[in-house]
Amino acid sequence: MGFHEVKREQVEVFSVSKVHSDILNYDYPKNLPENLILPIKELSKQNGAEVKLYFPVPSKKIKEWREFNLSEDFDSMIKAFENILKLFEAVEATGYKIFCFDMKALYFDDELNPYILTYFPLIGNNDEIDISKFEMPIYINSRPLRFSDNNSRVLAEIFANLKYRDEYKSKEPRDRRRFVEESLTNERLFDFKNWFEKSFSNRYDIKVCKSKFLSSVARYKERWKQSSPEVKVRYRTGAHSIYGTGKVNEDDDFKEEEQVNQDAYLVKRLGNSRIFLAVMDGVSTSNYGDGNIASNLVKKLLLEEVDALKDSEINYEVAKQFYERFIEKANNAIIKEALIIDQTASPDGLMSTTFVSAILDNDMVYLCSVGDSPALLLTKDEIVRINVKYNVGFEKLVLGRNVSGDPNSLTQVIGKARKEGDKLVSDNIEYQFMVFKLLPDETLVLGSDGIIEFTVGAHESEKIENFRKIYTESYEEAKGKVKATAQRILAKIDQNIAGDNLTIVIAKPERNDLKGGDER
Incomplete structure (x- = not known):
């Protein structure tokens, strides 16, 4: 017409x-x-x-x-x-x-x-x-x-x-x-x-x-396509953690090394094509215990638990149940440790830590996170944050909850308790869990929030893009060695006198169906 x-x-x-x-x-x-x-x-x-x-x-x-x-x-x-x-x-x-x-x-x-x-x-x-x-x-x-x-x-x-x-x-x-x-x-x-x-x-x-x-x-x-059973992936990994120049105080020179850095991380190989990664960022503001106790306690428990994943089949339910049970166990352990430190410990000021972790099984990623520590996917030209920040701003804006406080204040951590009468008991912890396929040109990066916060940039999206540039530059300088790349990345970020501990874990795949690799 x-x-x-x-x-x-x-x-x-x-x-x-x-x-x-x-x-x-x-x-x-x-x-x-x-x-x-x-x-x-x-x-x-x-x-x-x-x-x-x-x-x-x-x-x-x-x-x-x-x-x-x-x-x-x-x-x-x-x-x-x-x-x-x-x-x-x-x-x-x-x-x-x-x-x-x-x-x-x-x-x-x-x-x-x-x-x-x-x-x-x-x-x-x-x-x-x-x-x-x-x-x-x-x-x-x-x-x-x-x-x-x-x-x-x-x-x-x-x-x-x-x-x-x-x-x-x-x-x-x-x-x-x-x-x-x-x-x-x-x-x-x-x-x-x-x-x-x-x-x-x-x-x-x-x-x-x-x-x-x-x-x-x-x-x-x-x-979301199913992978071919013939495809096998092995991972180059690198991890590094530093104090952060702006975070260190004069009194820290008299402390044990593990008392100064409140971050902890774990990279555990569970087979040729299976690895376990985790980063814990201890929360600084604690009245009962402190961040480095919380993060290292979670790491210790992981070392006790993660070998159970070595010989079992990994799928959505297995991975989700592992993380669900572990978060509950770790939360109870932190509460117990806080009560040993101070029997009058209360929910406010309880030591705690964030948690971001991934099980990589062939080309599948089972990712779990609590708090605001970032999980990033990088390609040669792109970078994207793939997990949420559990803070006041997110819960108000996206979940529509009536919560108050600084938008950046954490709402979910491992180390969360409530009072039941006179007793301090574990509170419910919300976490994000997802399963996805890691594409051949992608690298997975887990870190503490400092690796983004102290990268130069006017706002977060610019900081994340500049982090990609730092990664690419460091990878080229390290001639493709991922462990050296991790060290160079944190050194470059700390040139800005980082006011927080910095921790990074990198997993870069190599597939048997591809010759060579990408340019990163």
Whole structure:
């Protein structure tokens, strides 16, 4: 059905109050994609502050995007969003760009092809427009706006609305990007984090935005494919821990070495293709015991328990039960040790530690974390944090809990207790557990929070990206030796006079089905 051959009874009426009146004066070319539905000028009109727009009815039956509930079916959402990217690209091929958007304008047919009721301006090659005057919910805040500007921010916000719906809209604008990034991490959809962060920051044009999204989809799908039984992986490992120059006090020179560093780590080989990794970062603020007692107590218990994984089959249930039992046992041990130190010990000020650990079995990773110690995946060109931070900010923003305090204050640690009458007993500890396939070009890094906090950068995403550069530089300087790489990384970070202990554990895979290796 042609746009200019429509009778009144073949149109849908769409009334909107926040439409600039001159929208009806734009004269767009006829070669725009048909899925971009333009209002019919002859029928549309303005009545006072309201503009009543008439749109042609597409030949296919379409429904408002909310009716598809794509947030519950991520694979369908991926398909729908890929089609949106294609439509944006097709619009741009005609010499126009979409720089503002309203989710009310988005419809899909049953094959998830998008249709957009266009009651906002498109920017042409020679246009310079202040897009903010149209008061659209989504727009690029640049004045004046030119065709050459990027528009990936619009696409990132469409993605966020499709995935998180009203929950996304309910967040303060300043919190929305962080909400999506942390929610993706919480849902183990970390393959999309870098694409979203850079798209939301308007770093991409449509071609790059589409290419990066499709790359994220490919990694996401490959990660959940079953591995071939012929593929065998062995791991190069490296680990290192230092005090942190800015953390050390003069009095520390009179202490035992293990009393100064509150971090602990473990790398244990359980076979040719199976290793166990862990990093514990003892919490400094303790009234009963201290962080190095807590972290080293957890390490001691791990050494007693981890050999049980050597000969057993590893799967989701086995690994999850191991970590669940271990966290409970370690928590009870810390409480018991605190009561030995002080029989009046209370939940507040109890010594505690974070915990991030992985069982690597062939190319499968079974990851568990408590607290805020990072787990990172690195490739030659990308880095992403794959585990959440259990702190006040995360629980308020993502979990919607009514908690108070500093946003960075930890809410989950090993060393968590409550009072039951006069007795100090173990409290419930929440942890993140996930299973995923480590792809051939990826390296897994576990660490204490200091390796990111004391890397140079204005904000966390910049610090993480700069950490990747430090890793790459250190790996090249160490000529591919992972243990030497770990040492060089911490030395470079400590050049900034790190005010915390620094600990890193690296696992780099080598597969029997690949010759050579990646460039890291």
